[in-house]
Amino acid sequence: MSDTSPVQYWYNTKTxxxxxxxxxxxxxxxxxxxxxxxxxxxxxxxxxRRNEEWEDEDADWRGKP
Incomplete structure (x- = not known):
């Protein structure tokens, strides 16, 4: 039986x-x-980029510039 699942990719933070x-x-x-x-x-x-967006959204929610 062969694996037909799609190939996925990961980023190795160490290498x-x-x-x-x-x-x-x-x-x-x-x-x-x-x-x-x-x-x-x-x-x-x-x-x-996601972290910066979340920080901006959090600051907006808290009413901080």
Whole structure:
């Protein structure tokens, strides 16, 4: 029986490499899954952008500039 599930990608924060679903390292060094290799490669930028957006939303909610 073969695995027909789609390939997913993870970003390894320790090595800076993108890993495929079948070649994953320890969960403690991974971000993901991502649908494409490029999305995984941009994981740190995406996380930084999301965090900035959340901080802005939180400041707005609290009524701070």
């Amino acid at each position: 800076g490499e993108v890993e495929e679903s079948r070649d994953r390292s320890s969960w403690s060094n991974r971000m993901g899954p991502y649908p494409t290799r490029e999305a995984a490669r941009n994981a740190l930028d995406s996380a930084r």
